[in-house]
Amino acid sequence: MKSIKQKIGIIFIGLGLLIILSFNKLITLITDLIWFDSIGYQQVLLTRISTKLLIFIPLAIVLTLLFRHFFKHLYMYHYSKINQEEIPFNTNKIKKWLTYGSVLLGIFLSSVMSNLLWLDFLKFINRFSFGIQDPVYSLDISFYVFVLPFFKAALFIVLILLTLMVIFSLLIEILLFRGSYSRDFYVDFFRQSAHLISGIFLAFAGIFFTRIFDLLYSARGVAFGASYTDTHVTLWALLLYSILALVSALLIWIAHKKASFKLMSIGPIALIGCWVVLSLSGFVVQKLVVEPDEITKETQYIEHNIAYTQIAYNLNAVDLIEFPYEENLTLDTINANNETIKNIRINDSRPLLQTFNQIQSIRLYYNFNNIDIDRYMINDEYTQVFITARELDQYKLDNKAMTWINQYLKYTHGYGIVMAPVNKVTNEGQPELLFKNIPPTTNTDLTITRPEIYFGEQNESYIIVNTDEKEFDYPSGSDNVETTYSADTGIKLTGFNKFLFSIKEGSLKLLVSNNIQKDSRIILKRNILDRVKSIAPFLSYDSNPYIVVNQDDGKLYWIIDAYTTTRYYPYSQSYSFEEQGINYIRNSVKVVIDAYDGSTDFYIFDEEDPIIKTYASIFNGLFKSKAELPVGLDAHIRYPQDYFDLQANVYQKYHVNNPVVFYNGEDIWDLATEKYMDNVQTIQSNYVMFKIDEKAEFALILPYTPKGKPNMTSLLVARNDGEHYGEVFLYRFPKNKTVQGPIMIESRIDQDSVISPQFTLWGQQGSSVLRGNVIVVPIENSLLYVEPIYIQSDNADSLPEMKRVIIAYGDKIVMEQNLKLGLEKLFGSNSQPSQENDTVSELLNQIQSQFDETQRKLDDLKKTIDLLEQQINP
Structure with a gap:
C-alpha cells in the first residue's frame, strides 16, 4: 500500500512540476484562445x-x-x-x-x-x-x-x-x-x-x-x-x-x-x-x-533566369508604352489638363509632418506618426490629399499623470485626422487644412461620424473600457470632454477572465481595482501591425499602413497591404524585402481594420496567387473576397510603395529580355537621383495624379536613368483607380532625344542666375533652404518638373515654410510663389485686364497675385539692402 501511495505521490509531484514549468505557456494559450x-x-x-x-x-x-x-x-x-x-x-x-x-x-x-x-x-x-x-x-x-x-x-x-x-x-x-x-x-x-x-x-x-x-x-x-x-x-x-x-x-x-x-x-x-x-x-x-x-x-540559363524572375515579381505583366516625348505644351494644353494641374503636389510629407505635430497636435500627448497621400472626391472634385491620424501617445503624459488609471482606463484613444490638399499653402507657407482641430472641423462635404482612434500605429498597451472611470475623449478649452466606449469589442473581465489577464499582463491592479465592473472589457493588441501579425503571421506586411475616411459611413479605417512571399521560386533572383531574402512576391491581401472597434478583415486581391489560395484552404474563414470590401473603401485602395519599389528595383536589370544584352550589362538602369532637403538621394516613388486615358488618375511613378547617366530613359507607372487597379506600365522615352532626369533639373537650379543667388541670400540670413522632392508630371506628350522650396529659421522651434515653387519645362525654369504664377510665367495667363469678358473674381485674383509678387520682391529687396548694410557696417 505504501508503494502505491509513493507512486501516486510521484505522479502528482511530476504533474505539479509540469504545470509550474509550463504555467506561462498555459496562460498564454488560454488567453490567446479567448x-x-x-x-x-x-x-x-x-x-x-x-x-x-x-x-x-x-x-x-x-x-x-x-x-x-x-x-x-x-x-x-x-x-x-x-x-x-x-x-x-x-x-x-x-x-x-x-x-x-x-x-x-x-x-x-x-x-x-x-x-x-x-x-x-x-x-x-x-x-x-x-x-x-x-x-x-x-x-x-x-x-x-x-x-x-x-x-x-x-x-x-x-x-x-x-x-x-x-x-x-x-x-x-x-x-x-x-x-x-x-x-x-x-x-x-x-x-x-x-x-x-x-x-x-x-x-x-x-x-x-x-x-x-x-x-x-x-x-x-x-x-x-x-x-x-x-x-x-x-x-x-x-x-x-x-x-x-x-x-x-x-x-x-x-x-x-x-x-x-x-x-x-x-x-x-x-x-x-x-x-x-x-x-x-x-x-x-x-x-x-x-x-x-x-x-x-550560358545563354539558355540566362533566358531561364530572366523569364522566371519576371514571373516571380509579376514584371512579365508590365506593358511597354512608347512615350513620344515632345516639348509642345501651350496654354491651351495646360487648360485641357486642369485636373492634373490642380493636383500637382507642391508640398512634402516630411516637413509637413513636423508642421502638423506643432500646429495640430493640440495637446502634448497627441502625435502624428506619419503622413500618407490619398485621393478623395471633395466638393465634386477629384482631389489628391495628405492625410494623417491624430493618435494618443500615453508615454507623453506628464510624469505625475502616468498613473495606472490614466494609462489603462482614462487616456485610451486618439481623435480625428488632419487632411490637407497637396497643391495649396497659405501666404505664410503653411498647408491649407481641409480637416483640422478637435473635434474635427471641415469646409468640405466630407464627414467623420466616428473620430475616435482606439486602434492605430502607436497603441502599444492594453486598455480597459466600460469602467467606473469615464474615458478622456478630447480637450475642450480648459476642460475635457469624457466618453464611454460603445462598441462590444474586447473581452469581459468577469470571473476567471479577470484572474487570467491580470497574470497575462503582469498587473495586480487589474485584478483588485474597484473601477472594474461586470461590464468592463479589456482590449488587447491595439497596435494594428501587432494585431494582424498575431492573426496571420505567415504573411508579410507593408511598413506603411494608412488611415482612410470612408465617405460612405463616415468612419475611420486603417488599410494595410499584405504579401505572400517565398524564397523557393526556381531560377528567380533573390532580393531583400522586409529584412528577409525572397524571390517571389504578390500583394495578394488588403487588411482593413476599423479604427474604433478593431474589427479586422483580410480581403484577397490576387485570386490567381497559388500561395494565398493555399493559405485560404488551410485557414478556412480567415480570408474574404475583395467583392466583400465595404462600400466606399474601394476608392482608397492603393498600389503599395514597398511592393512597387521592390519591383522597380528588380526591373532595373530585368527589363532586358535579350540574354546577350543581359550578359553584357548593356542596358542596366539606375533609379533617378535628386537633391532632397540638403542631400543627394535616390528618388523615391511618388503618388501623382495625371491623365492616363481620358481623365486624371491617381498613379504611382518612379523614373529611371541609364546606368551612370543623368538623363531619364523611362518612367515606371502603377495605376490605382477602378478597374485599372494593379496595372503597371512603362513609359519608354525616345533614345534619340535627351529627356531630363531629376538630377539634371537640380543642376539647372544650382546654375540658374536668379534662383541660385536667392538660395545663397536666404541661407545667409539665419535660415536654411530645404528642397522638396522633384515631381515628374506627364502632361500629354511632355513632362513638367515641379519642386517645392522651404525656408526654415535656425531657431529650434521654427516651422519649415513652403515659400517657392520651382517649375521646369524644356529649357525654361522659373521660381515663383505658387504654381499658378509659375505656370503663367511659362505659358502665359488665361486672362488679361483689358479683356471685356473678365469677371470680377478673375480680376481680383489677378490683383492678389500681382500684389503677392510685388510684396515678395519688396521683401527680397529689403533683405538684400540689409545684407549690404551688414557688409558696409559690420
Whole structure:
C-alpha cells in the first residue's frame, strides 16, 4: 500500500512540476484562445494548435519509444561489462531514470519539431498548382514552394535525431573506457552505433538527392539558377553522391554483422574521393569549358533566369508604352489638363509632418506618426490629399499623470485626422487644412461620424473600457470632454477572465481595482501591425499602413497591404524585402481594420496567387473576397510603395529580355537621383495624379536613368483607380532625344542666375533652404518638373515654410510663389485686364497675385539692402 501511495505521490509531484514549468505557456494559450474567439478568428488558432498536436502526439510517442529502446539496448549491452559494485543505484532505478529521460527527451524534441513543421506540413497537404513548370526537371513550381521545403526539413530532423543518438553512444563509451581509446573502444562503439551511422548515411542520401533540386537556386553561373556546370557536372555528381551514400549505408550494416572495419570504410572513402574529384571537375569545367565560351554555354540559363524572375515579381505583366516625348505644351494644353494641374503636389510629407505635430497636435500627448497621400472626391472634385491620424501617445503624459488609471482606463484613444490638399499653402507657407482641430472641423462635404482612434500605429498597451472611470475623449478649452466606449469589442473581465489577464499582463491592479465592473472589457493588441501579425503571421506586411475616411459611413479605417512571399521560386533572383531574402512576391491581401472597434478583415486581391489560395484552404474563414470590401473603401485602395519599389528595383536589370544584352550589362538602369532637403538621394516613388486615358488618375511613378547617366530613359507607372487597379506600365522615352532626369533639373537650379543667388541670400540670413522632392508630371506628350522650396529659421522651434515653387519645362525654369504664377510665367495667363469678358473674381485674383509678387520682391529687396548694410557696417 505504501508503494502505491509513493507512486501516486510521484505522479502528482511530476504533474505539479509540469504545470509550474509550463504555467506561462498555459496562460498564454488560454488567453490567446479567448482573444482569438473575441475577434472571430478562433478557428485560425485552433488550426495551428490542432496541427501541432497532430504532429506532436504521434511523434512524442514514437520518439519516446525509440529513445527508450535505444537507452535500454545500450544499458543491456553494457550491463555485463560494468562492475556492479561501482553503480550507486540499483538496476530498477536506472531503468526508471532511463524511462523518465526518454519521455522528457521525446516530449522536448517533439515540441520543437511540431513548431518547426506545422505550417510546412499544412502547405504540403493543401498546396495549389502554379501551372508553371521549371525548365530543367519539368516539375510544377508548387513542388519547390510547398513540397521540397517540407521534405528537406523532415530529412534534417531525422539527421539531427540520429546524430544525437550516436553522440549519446559515444559519450557512454567514453565514460566506460575512461579515456582508453584502444581497439576495443572503437569495436564496442561501432557495434552499438552501426545501425545509427547507417541511418545517417541514408539521411545523407536523401539530402544529396534534394540538393539536385536546389541547383535551381545556384549562384555559380552568370545568372541566378542552374548553370551549364550545374546541369552537366554538379547534377550528376549529386546523383552519384546519393547512390554512394545508399551503398555506404548498406555496407555499414553488412560490416556490422561481420565486424569488418574495412568493409565499413569503403563507402565513406569512395564518397569522399568522388566529392574531391567531382568538385575539382566542376571547377575545371567552369574555368576551361564554360568561361572561354560563356555567352554560348550560358545563354539558355540566362533566358531561364530572366523569364522566371519576371514571373516571380509579376514584371512579365508590365506593358511597354512608347512615350513620344515632345516639348509642345501651350496654354491651351495646360487648360485641357486642369485636373492634373490642380493636383500637382507642391508640398512634402516630411516637413509637413513636423508642421502638423506643432500646429495640430493640440495637446502634448497627441502625435502624428506619419503622413500618407490619398485621393478623395471633395466638393465634386477629384482631389489628391495628405492625410494623417491624430493618435494618443500615453508615454507623453506628464510624469505625475502616468498613473495606472490614466494609462489603462482614462487616456485610451486618439481623435480625428488632419487632411490637407497637396497643391495649396497659405501666404505664410503653411498647408491649407481641409480637416483640422478637435473635434474635427471641415469646409468640405466630407464627414467623420466616428473620430475616435482606439486602434492605430502607436497603441502599444492594453486598455480597459466600460469602467467606473469615464474615458478622456478630447480637450475642450480648459476642460475635457469624457466618453464611454460603445462598441462590444474586447473581452469581459468577469470571473476567471479577470484572474487570467491580470497574470497575462503582469498587473495586480487589474485584478483588485474597484473601477472594474461586470461590464468592463479589456482590449488587447491595439497596435494594428501587432494585431494582424498575431492573426496571420505567415504573411508579410507593408511598413506603411494608412488611415482612410470612408465617405460612405463616415468612419475611420486603417488599410494595410499584405504579401505572400517565398524564397523557393526556381531560377528567380533573390532580393531583400522586409529584412528577409525572397524571390517571389504578390500583394495578394488588403487588411482593413476599423479604427474604433478593431474589427479586422483580410480581403484577397490576387485570386490567381497559388500561395494565398493555399493559405485560404488551410485557414478556412480567415480570408474574404475583395467583392466583400465595404462600400466606399474601394476608392482608397492603393498600389503599395514597398511592393512597387521592390519591383522597380528588380526591373532595373530585368527589363532586358535579350540574354546577350543581359550578359553584357548593356542596358542596366539606375533609379533617378535628386537633391532632397540638403542631400543627394535616390528618388523615391511618388503618388501623382495625371491623365492616363481620358481623365486624371491617381498613379504611382518612379523614373529611371541609364546606368551612370543623368538623363531619364523611362518612367515606371502603377495605376490605382477602378478597374485599372494593379496595372503597371512603362513609359519608354525616345533614345534619340535627351529627356531630363531629376538630377539634371537640380543642376539647372544650382546654375540658374536668379534662383541660385536667392538660395545663397536666404541661407545667409539665419535660415536654411530645404528642397522638396522633384515631381515628374506627364502632361500629354511632355513632362513638367515641379519642386517645392522651404525656408526654415535656425531657431529650434521654427516651422519649415513652403515659400517657392520651382517649375521646369524644356529649357525654361522659373521660381515663383505658387504654381499658378509659375505656370503663367511659362505659358502665359488665361486672362488679361483689358479683356471685356473678365469677371470680377478673375480680376481680383489677378490683383492678389500681382500684389503677392510685388510684396515678395519688396521683401527680397529689403533683405538684400540689409545684407549690404551688414557688409558696409559690420
